[in-house]
Amino acid sequence: MNAPLPQKVIHPGQQRNELSERLAREVQGDVLFGLGDRGRYATDASIYQVDPIGVLIPKTFDDIRAAASICADLHAPFVARGGGTSQCGQTVGPALVLDNSKYLNRIIDFDRESMTVTVEPGIVLDHLNAWLRPHGVWFPVDVSTSAQCTLGGMAGNNSCGSRSIQYGNMVHNVLSIDALLADGTEGRFGPLSTMPTDGSRMAAIVRRLQEVAAREHDEIARTVPKVLRRVGGYNLDIFNPQSERPYTPDNSPNLAHLLVGSEGTLAITRQLTLQLAPLPTHRMLGVVNFPTFYQAMDMAQHIVKLGPVAVELVDRTMIDLARNNPAFGPTIEQALVGEPQAILLVEFAGAAQDQQATRLRQLVELMSDLGLPNSVVKIPEPAAQQALWSVRKAGLNIMMSMRGDGKPVSFIEDCAVPLEHLAEYTSRLTEVFHKHGTSGTWYAHASVGTLHVRPILDMRTDGATKMRAIAEEASAMVREYKGAFSGEHGDGLARSEWVSWQFGPRLTEAFEDIKDLFDPQGLMNPGKIVRSPKMDDTSLFRFKPTYRVLPIEPALNWSAWNVTGHATTQTTSAPGTGDDPAHGFAKAIEMCNNNGHCRKFDAGTMCPSYRVTQDEQHLTRGRANTLRLAISGQLGPEAFSSDEVRQTLDLCVSCKGCKRECPTGVDMAKMKIEFLYQWQKQHGLRFKDKLIATMPRWAPWAARLPWLFNLRDTLPGAAWLSERWLGLSARRSLPRWRADTFLGTVHSDHAEDADVVLFADTFNNYLESENARAALSVLEAAGYKVHIARADSQDSQKERPLCCGRTYLSAGLVDEAKTEALRVVQALRPFIARGVPIVGLEPSCLLSLRDEFLVMGLGEDARSLARQSFLFEEFLAREHVAGTLHLSLKPLPQKKALLHGHCHQKAFDAVKPVQTVLQLIPELNVSLIESSCCGMAGSFGYEASHYAVSMQMAELSLLPAVRKAEADTLLVADGTSCRHQIADGTGRQAEHVARVLARALV
């Protein structure tokens, strides 16, 4: 092995100031050197964590040029980064991190004729493909993280998609890369015939590469695995091709392919030109159900002969985890025949519909011939196919939702073996896992012999030792089957050590020559691919042996996370038994595995603040990382109640998008409540926050003196003063107080014989009482005897209406919220006992009975209450489905309704019921706005400091959709704040569904 070149690399602690000062002077981008920012960039989706020197978010490529030159001056390493979704620690290191994803994401050039596109490295794959779709083409390297991975990162890792059997990997689809070298040289890497041959540095590099390749010609043939899925080391075989699938049509070398898979160690990509493919017009999906895992593996080799574009495995554990996930359960169910031990998703695609249908028929016949008749579920509809693919894509994330310290760990996750050995390889490796007291879940690319598997290891205890032992046994098998150890996810910190094992000493030395040729100072992402540390160096782990959680007495009950996982049975111990000094709160935070799924912009809610800011700090992942670092003392001893952490949570609108959409169930809204509780215990509350939080207490006064409380919006200058003194934006009107409250004006009652209890929350009682009246009239028209919930006669504040405590929770006043919750439970106890449904109108209020009430230690009655609580529309839809709803409705003058779901409705899958009940109105055509959060989020949008972000959130999709709606379209939104935002942003009035139904009553 070549000795490492003499390097004068700065210690991260030293010269940091100099680097940050020079960057601040010389670049336009964001220079982030604080402890929190560094902490958020210290991890990717791997098990590693290394404090970077600092972070630069370059605005232009000139910033990268300047940064590279400053780093060269200071001998500071640097590493480019996209979405940071690498699984092997590629983006982690003591270096300056250059995050390309925020600004360097443009499409530079598109040529439909030649089907090529040139892009900047920070563009996200799904964004590119959305742009290309109208042109009938796509970039077909469809990795599972397509919603967040960037093309620069994909090229860096030589990424591979589910359909690689048809389209190959990145290396097969990149035509050229324009790149910057560490010494400032810039050039285009493309076909050898186009490379300079003059006296330039680029020409010298090409000549030297050719010499190295010629020297190693035979060694390349001898050691480079001849499989499609091989992404380890450098692609020196461009000069002597070994891949099953040629890199270029005529096997001629393309120098860009040497940079593909080089993990930012040779050059920084400025732009890349990609080969596109026609969008397949017809897809057919067949799901084959197998009684044993072995059969699934064994039969894959026969299935690929039918010419599918993808054959993807989902095993039993994954099936069960998906079934238990609210977002994926219904989708997976429809693909199953009985209780299979594994399923294979087999996709056929192309231009001719008949041909795909024929192939699907052939699949059915083949399975019958192989002894598995009736094992194929045909899925011809694109929407259903899409839904199933998203379950498969989320596979790893679903698996990571296991609670406890043991987690599925990626280090032999993508070994590739020839198909004929797949069944034997998987069963032998499963035995190895058992021998080491663990188990693994298998899934993914059966078509190309790259099955993903992650043994469950506890990296805080014996994980490192087991990791090495398993890796050694797995590697011996891979060698025996002539496979590739690194078949998809790259080398990084986890597998660079194995490069010499895979390619032998000669090629390892050649790789070091290549590294030194491109980057003589060793500044570009050092320690990856060549001259790497050991994979099990625990000082590089996220959970190092020194990792400790600071003791915290949480206000909420986190015991469901405070468990110990059992690695072989994949079960967990009883809640509360997990020895977490933070009683489960820390373990809930640690559920974030950094996969970056929250960086998505597609359908769904998560994460509105990131969608607007594109800052890692304002992302669920960034928040979870900040909390983890704080609760483990890595941001300083007092960090957990610091401004830094508060800032990180400031733009979280508590939409609960992550609760539903984060595959590991990170529930940041709940964590924010806990954090704010801890914060206000130490720092107290600002007057404004107290004022909003205590609204249910002073609301009765506002109802008595509405003219006084409404002065803020009528008296000239009052709004301005409220902005100065209270921080309430002068650009917002406030909700109007009124004397005709619902509870003050409605007296109907059925305490003893009620069929339904109507819970009027603070907002619908005081501010929009017509909604509650409408709900009452609809329920009564449907024949229900309605009891209106009021405080219990024993309640010390029995005159004051009931309240769910939401405003208190938003400020972290958990004790006060608990008092309110107890009043609700006490008042409703007789109805809970009789099983009477409790119906509410405001999603964030009613749904807290099903959510936060369960973690406030309120006992069994609260659990029963949660089971019996329904949103108004959920109750009606349920009755309708049961055939017991007797509601006569007439057509309305308006024939179209446009619906915006409140975030909490989305989080609890409660938007569909609104559609269901609206569709009961004859002739009404209902459509749904695909929107994230409206941006109002309780008091968030009223605050001057949040006004701009709030409006940007609304402008993402909600307000443009409302503006497009015809004037006579009904706008339906159940959330008080959502209606306010729609009115502020468009001047149009949305209504609660109860009012629409009430108008339609016959």
Ligand SMILES: Cc1cc2nc3c(=O)[nH]c(=O)nc-3n(C[C@H](O)[C@H](O)[C@H](O)COP(=O)(O)OP(=O)(O)OC[C@H]3O[C@@H](n4cnc5c(N)ncnc54)[C@H](O)[C@@H]3O)c2cc1C
């Ligand atoms: C749940 C999950 C599923 C996954 N599924 C797949 C899959 O199906 N297929 C697959 O191949 N991978 C998969 N991965 C791994 C990862 O998502 C992909 O490799 C992805 O393409 C990385 O993109 P990124 O933008 O996050 O890159 P990053 O992780 O940010 O970077 C990747 C590498 O590229 C380098 N790089 C980034 N930008 C530049 C640049 N401008 N110039 C030079 N180098 C640069 C980085 O230094 C790093 O070495 C998965 C990961 C997760 C967490």
Ligand code: SF4
């Ligand atoms: S918060 Fe959830 S979605 Fe985001 S990175 Fe963490 S685990 Fe993934």
Ligand code: SF4
């Ligand atoms: S609650 Fe909403 S805003 Fe907060 S982190 Fe989760 S998705 Fe983002």
